[in-house]
Amino acid sequence: MDALAPVGSKDKSEALVRRYGATIPPAGPWNETIASMLDHRSVRGxxxxxxxxxxxxxxIAAAASAATSSNMQWWSAIAVSDPAKKKVLAKIAGNQKHIEQCPLYICWVADMSRNGRISDSEKTDFECLPWLETFMVACIDAALAAQNAVVAAESLGLQTLYIGAMRNDPVRVHKLLELPPKAFVVFGLCVGYATEQAAGEVKPRLPQSTVLHHERYDASKEASQRAVYDAEMSKFSSRHELQAATWTQRVLNRLGPIKSMNGRERMRTALAALGFEIR
Ligand SMILES: Cc1cc2nc3c(=O)[nH]c(=O)nc-3n(C[C@H](O)[C@H](O)[C@H](O)COP(=O)(O)O)c2cc1C
Known part of the structure; x- marks a missing residue:
């Protein structure tokens, strides 16, 4: 099928307006996969x-099909359906009830334990294991795998929500899921069917001209572009009764006070407790 064919082109411009508001990028190729991706929204019910x-x-097959650094496949997934466990996870996440509600909850693990076990069985010291670079690669692999699962879920008419708040207390999550040392839940993922009230709408993003640079980084128009995005997000916020009206206010709230880290400022200590030696 010609990706530039007029089929669905009306939907394309509607999808771009939903994603970007007034500052839509020039039209380009389009298909059902891209339409599904542009329709993404997080669902909390x-x-x-x-x-x-x-x-x-x-x-999981979609997740496993993501690229993975050097084919090291540094991730594992734990599907949690036990209501008692979900209750504890919801509490750790600051009482996010959707963790208990959703029919499928998957914890995505940056898993350095599995490849570490090869070091034991082959009686070879893995000099490359205890480095920040390797830890980053494990987190990247877990995120790429999870995002493939999200795209797959949404293509099936399911909705999702990432739960970064698993990192509010990584040690407790680790114990609850009986993870081995050197394995760490990067985030959880709710999967299921949205209630009518929670179906939500596409949340606008920063204009492409803010995030896409050509040949060199150029932030010269960033302030004026941010004002345009703030106006877009204000409209979205008033429709959804969000606390922070503008995106700028959201950034101030999220990055200003340390309390907004909800315990995650202790990550380095938590990772050390989980057996990660990050040089
Ligand atoms: C790694 C990650 C962790 C997240 N953690 C949470 C979370 O704990 N709770 C929540 O309600 N939303 C969480 N979100 C969802 C974001 O708030 C959401 O993606 C963002 O506001 C953009 O909205 P959208 O996904 O509807 O486009 C998380 C998203 C990502 C990517």
């Missing part, structure tokens, strides 16, 4: 309906 049989395995 789920029906109790289960996901169809085999969904978890399909999402």
């Amino acid at each position: 789920y029906k109790p309906d289960p996901v169809p049989p085999g969904t978890l395995e399909t999402l």
Whole structure:
């Protein structure tokens, strides 16, 4: 199929307006995969309906199909369905009830333990293991895998929500899920069907001219572009009764006071407790 064919082109401009508001980028190729990706929104309320049989395995196959640094496959996933465990995880995440509601909750693990075990079985010292670079690669691999699962889930009509708040207390999450040393839940992921009230709408993003640079980094128009985005986000916030009206205010709230880190400022200590030696 010609990606530039007029099929769905009306949907394309509508999708771009939903994503960018007034500052839409020039039209380009389009297809159903891209349409599904541009329609992404995080969902914070789920029906109790289960996901169809085999969904978890399909999402994991999509996750496993993501590129992975040197094919090291530094990630694992833990599907959690035990209500008691989900309750504890929801509490760790600052009482995010959707963790308990969603029919499928997957914890994505930066897993340096599995490859570490090869070092033991092969009786070879892995000099490359205890470095920040290797830890970063494990987190990157876990994120790429999870995002493939998100794209797959959304293409099946399911909705999702990342839960970074698993990192509020990595040690407790680690114990609860009986992870080995050198394994760390980077985030959780709710998967399920949105309730009508929670179906939500596409959240606008910064103009492309703010994030896309050509040949060299250029922030000269950033302030004026941010004002345009703030106006866009103000409209979105008033429709959704969000605390921070503008994006600038959201950044100030999130990055200003240390309390907004919800304990994550102790990450270095937590990682050391989980057996990560990060040089
Ligand atoms: C790694 C990661 C962690 C996140 N953690 C949470 C979370 O704990 N709780 C939550 O409500 N949303 C969480 N989100 C969702 C973001 O708030 C959301 O993606 C962002 O506001 C953009 O909205 P959208 O996904 O609807 O486009 C997380 C997103 C990412 C990528």
